[in-house]
Amino acid sequence: MSETKAIRALRGRLLWFVDDPDAAGDAAYRYIADGLLVMADGLIASVGEAAQLLATLPPGAEIVDHRPHLIMPGFIDAHIHMPQTQVVASYGAQLMDWLNRYTFVEEQKLAQQGHPEKLARFFLDELLANGTTTAAVYCSVHPQSAQAFFAESERRNTRMVAGKVMMDRNAPEPLTDTAESSYADSKALIARWHGKGRQLYAITPRFAVTSTPEQLAAAGRLAAEHPDCHVQTHINENQAEIAFACELYLKAADYAGIYEDFGLLGPKSLMGHCIHMTKREWRAFAQAGAVAVFCPTSNLFLGSGLFDWDRARREGVRVAVATDIGGGTSYSMLRTMAEAYKILQLQGQSLSAFAALHAITRGNAVALGLDHWVGSLEPGHEADVVVLDTAATRAMAHRLETVRDLAEELFVLVTLGDERNVAATYVAGEAIASH
Numbered sequence: 001m002s003e004t005k006a007i008r009a010l011r012g013r014l015l016w017f018v019d020d021p022d023a024a025g026d027a028a029y030r031y032i033a034d035g036l037l038v039m040a041d042g043l044i045a046s047v048g049e050a051a052q053l054l055a056t057l058p059p060g061a062e063i064v065d066h067r068p069h070l071i072m073p074g075f076i077d078a079h080i081h082m083p084q085t086q087v088v089a090s091y092g093a094q095l096m097d098w099l100n101r102y103t104f105v106e107e108q109k110l111a112q113q114g115h116p117e118k119l120a121r122f123f124l125d126e127l128l129a130n131g132t133t134t135a136a137v138y139c140s141v142h143p144q145s146a147q148a149f150f151a152e153s154e155r156r157n158t159r160m161v162a163g164k165v166m167m168d169r170n171a172p173e174p175l176t177d178t179a180e181s182s183y184a185d186s187k188a189l190i191a192r193w194h195g196k197g198r199q200l201y202a203i204t205p206r207f208a209v210t211s212t213p214e215q216l217a218a219a220g221r222l223a224a225e226h227p228d229c230h231v232q233t234h235i236n237e238n239q240a241e242i243a244f245a246c247e248l249y250l251k252a253a254d255y256a257g258i259y260e261d262f263g264l265l266g267p268k269s270l271m272g273h274c275i276h277m278t279k280r281e282w283r284a285f286a287q288a289g290a291v292a293v294f295c296p297t298s299n300l301f302l303g304s305g306l307f308d309w310d311r312a313r314r315e316g317v318r319v320a321v322a323t324d325i326g327g328g329t330s331y332s333m334l335r336t337m338a339e340a341y342k343i344l345q346l347q348g349q350s351l352s353a354f355a356a357l358h359a360i361t362r363g364n365a366v367a368l369g370l371d372h373w374v375g376s377l378e379p380g381h382e383a384d385v386v387v388l389d390t391a392a393t394r395a396m397a398h399r400l401e402t403v404r405d406l407a408e409e410l411f412v413l414v415t416l417g418d419e420r421n422v423a424a425t426y427v428a429g430e431a432i433a434s435h
């Protein structure tokens, strides 16, 4: 029997989403100007007006007064690479060149004793400092990288989705596995970690370019045998990449068709980038219920192109958002959404602060199929919480002097915010980072 943890209540301005602002407008969010969030046994026990809930707390309950800060569900990052924390900000290359010159060099270091463990510690420290409490994570090709990541995540009790990369061609020899070994290693990691505490496994063929048909078939077999595991991969990021992938799979209808042919396009598939999509590919995504993962800072940094969010919406394709460190340049989901706004602006599209904050909390939770657990402050959800000081910097405090309402304040937060605005992060009700 698990030990009953103390009751802890957070007081502040509570903000969370119960629906998509694009569909439901103002009815999509809940805002309580002086609210109380009561947490017990790692879960949210109750939420409401402080004036009403304070009187219901048992004697000895701890109250943490975060006023006037915002209290929101912890942020969710739908695509990020743990082995690339020392690749971020590598100069002068687009995708294929960037992979060969920088990334595949760096990822080889995860074979070194102790290196995956060091990276996992840094990586989770950095995510939590940025208010990110759940992420879909690529480890390296080495099974020990996923082992180190899950062990560190379990130690911190964070809700994480991760997988060992499968890659058996078009990469340096020390970074390749085989169809058989990648199947066996992934299978063993699933048995060891999927559903263990808060850990979840994602079957992770890196992309069609670095997998033989035999390996994609092995990945498809894993997906069929473990339909509750996610699948994560990359698609339609860069023209040279697309041409290469389609040359390798001449029988496929198009890039999405490659993954379809191997049973890798389904409702648990997190498909990174989706910038250069054909009409047929959008349709295939919609029919499969696959998720297009928008990676704004990466798409700008690698010069890949502009993700068409309105098109995805019109086609009925589910969308998640992500940092894609280390092609991406910021761990902050706030900074990520500021860049998303600019990408949409360039296409005559809009992104309100409510839509942006929905995307990085409930929106990503729904896209990942984890919304019964995370992304909300509703009772019964896991108590992963970020506390945000909207006036954390001099420039932001100065700007906030002129805002007239909550929507304007939140837009300043999304546009100018980053990890400096994270006043505290709670994981399963426990404070893990305080700045």
Ligand SMILES: O=c1[nH]c(=O)c2nc[nH]c2[nH]1
Binding pocket: 081, 095, 099, 103, 206, 207, 234, 237, 298, 324, 327
């Ligand atoms: O942005 C990206 N980062 C990667 O590591 C990668 N691998 C394949 N395609 C990729 N795109």
Ligand SMILES: [Zn+2]
Binding pocket: 079, 080, 081, 234, 272, 324, 327
């Ligand atoms: Zn990526």
